[in-house]
Amino acid sequence: xxxxxxxxxxxxxxxxxxxxxxxxxxxxxxxxxxxxxxxxxxxxxxxxxxxxxxxxxxxxxxxxxxxxxxxxxxxxxxxxxxxxxxxxxxxxxxxxxxxxxxxxxxxxxxxxxxxxxxxxxxxxxxxxxxxxxxxxxxxxxxxxxxxxxxxxxxxxxxxxxxxxxxxxxxxxxxxxxxxx
Numbered sequence: 310x311x312x313x314x315x316x317x318x319x320x321x322x323x324x325x326x327x328x329x330x331x332x333x334x335x336x337x338x339x340x341x342x343x344x345x346x347x348x349x350x351x352x353x354x355x356x357x358x359x360x361x362x363x364x365x366x367x368x369x370x371x372x373x374x375x376x377x378x379x380x381x382x383x384x385x386x387x388x389x390x391x392x393x394x395x396x397x398x399x400x401x402x403x404x405x406x407x408x409x410x411x412x413x414x415x416x417x418x419x420x421x422x423x424x425x426x427x428x429x430x431x432x433x434x435x436x437x438x439x440x441x442x443x444x445x446x447x448x449x450x451x452x453x454x455x456x457x458x459x460x461x462x463x464x465x466x467x468x469x470x471x472x473x474x475x476x477x478x479x480x481x482x483x484x485x486x487x488x489x
Contacts, residue, residue, distance in 0.1 A: 312346075330421045334386040341383065345376045396480035403476025406469050410460070418481050422456050423449075428477065440474050441467070 323335060352369040355361050396404055407415075411428075414421050418429035426449075428434075433443040444465065447457040460470070 316342075332421050334383045337383045338380060338387075341376055341380045345373065345380065348373050348376060396476070400472075400476045400480040402469075403472035403474070404480060406465070406473045407476055407481065410465070411473070414457070418477075426450070429481065434474075434478060437471065437474050441470050444470055444473075 319338075323329060348369065352366070352373060355369060356366060415428040419427045433440050444460045445462075446459055447455060449455040458464075465473070
């Protein structure tokens with residue numbers, strides 16, 4: 310009976326936090342959830358028979374348990390994979406900005422929408438001027454508008470942008486930049 314509210318909450322959560330991106334943990338969770346539904350249905354139908362052997366039921370319960378553990382693992386990947394490394398105190402303001410504005414799409418310096426365009430190797434990190442220009446008016450390499458919102462000065466001051474830039478360069482990960 311709680312299947313439909315659970316699925317609805319999962320879809321809403323996925324849309325809110327990941328904008329519907331088909332990242333690997335989402336695909337795995339959907340596949341495993343369908344498999345669990347099938348396994349539970351088979352277990353329920355098999356359990357109603359009077360001639361079922363205890364070994365068969367134990368095997369079905371074990372498969373359901375392993376499936377549930379796998380669902381938990383991929384749920385943990387979604388929640389905790391974006392954990393950030395420890396940083397020096399002077400980088401904490403930039404880290405807070407990154408967590409609040411960037412980590413949903415750029416966990417660990419990656420990019421959930423365009424995995425081939427990770428944050429840690431972005432050419433926009435070449436200089437602060439290039440970075441601030443991109444943050445104010447983000448564009449994909451072909452010049453089109455992508456999913457990243459523009460961070461106007463009312464959303465992100467120049468000082469906050471500088472703190473974010475420093476955090477990304479020094480605290481998040483050593484970016485792979487041309488010429489280095």
